[in-house]
Amino acid sequence: MAQGQIRKALSGYYYVYHEGELIQCRGRGVFRNRGEAPLVGDIVDYTKEGESDGYIMKIYPRFNELVRPPIANVDQALLVFSVKEPDFSTLLLDRFLVVLESYRVKPIICLTKMDLLEDEELAGLQKYIEDYRKIGYMVIDTFKNDETLLKSLHPILQGKTSVLAGQSGVGKSTLLNTLIPELQLKTNDISQSLGRGKHTTRHVELIDIGNGLLADTPGFSSFDFDTIEKEELTYCFPEIASISENCKFRGCLHLKEPKCAVKDAVDQGEVTQYRYEHYLEFLQEISDRKPRY
Incomplete structure (x- = not known):
């Protein structure tokens, strides 16, 4: 037997x-009998049959595993969000960030189509960029034909397994073509009627x-919170997690509990109002989730 890494999954083959x-x-x-499935990113033992065929015999333990996209052992995620067409949404971005935090995947925010913004729009977006950088997230902004993009991103990707992910139509394929020109991936125009792109990627590689x-990775519009419990949500917001240590009650959910340090921090502007509102919305969504048995 030999050991290797699954680099691509397509049509039942790894x-x-x-x-x-x-x-x-x-x-x-x-693996099917155990309810297991090999994933791209897995370290595996395999036996070779013939020149270029074989069977996977063993899957080594993973340090993390994403469901959508189905990939394992990811170090970081390059989250690609357009600032226009489709418009930038802090709510959608926070959904992505929360799920990645829950999987211990480092998020890197990449904002595309900056050249489409008017001056007033740019000023408003800059405030959001400052907010996320203050929390500790790396934010990279780019635009069409940005000649500095490759120089900015290439060092960040070295020595890491990175996921390229984001909403459809934000420019992921264009970005991948910039990073790896020889791929020449097909890019689609934005569907004007839907306000989003038609995804062109069909497998994970x-x-x-x-x-x-x-x-x-295949495009998708959002992440679900299926694997996050409401008591864990605090720790998926880094700025809330650090302040929550000062709450009076252990396990404080920052709703109506007395002497809640997080609510005080929101009132004082140390936690942004919109991030706190997103926390409350996600908490409600998790609370409303049907029980799993």
């Missing part, structure tokens, strides 16, 4: 990278970029 070559593998039936790996 393509395992080992010593410079990709081996087309099937998963053993025992890890692509070499220097000594790092970048995953292009």
Whole structure:
């Protein structure tokens, strides 16, 4: 048996990278019996049959696992959000950030289409950029034909397994073409009637970029909170998590509890009102979720 990493999953096959070559593998039936499935990013043992075919025999433990997109062992996520067409949404961005925090995946925010903003719109967006940077998130802004983008992003991706993700139509394929020009991925125009793009990526694949790996992933409009409990939500908002240590009651949900340090911080402007409102909205969504048995 040899050990390798699944770099691509397509049509029931898993393509395992080992010593410079990709081996087309099937998963053993025992994985289905256990309710397990190999994922892109998995470290696996496999047996080779013939020149370029084989079977996956063992999946090594993962340090994290995303459901949508289905990928394992991710270090960081490059979240691509357009500032216009479709318009920038802090609510949608916070959904992505919360789920990534829950999986211990480092988010990097990349804002595209900056050239489409009027001066007044740009000033408003700059305030949001400052807010997220204050929390501790890296924010990169870019525009069409930005010649500095590759220089900015390339060092960030080295030595890491990164996910490229975001809402459809925000420019993910264009961004990937900038990072890896030889891919020449097809990009689609925005659907004017829907206000969003038609996604062009059909599978998950890890692509070499220097000594790092970048995953292009199918587009989706939001993340779900299926794996997050309401007691955990505090820790998915870094600025709320740090302040919550000063709440009077352990396990404070920052709703109506007395002497809540987080509510005081919102009143004093230390936590932004919109981030706190998003926290409350997500908390309600989790509370309303049907019980799982």
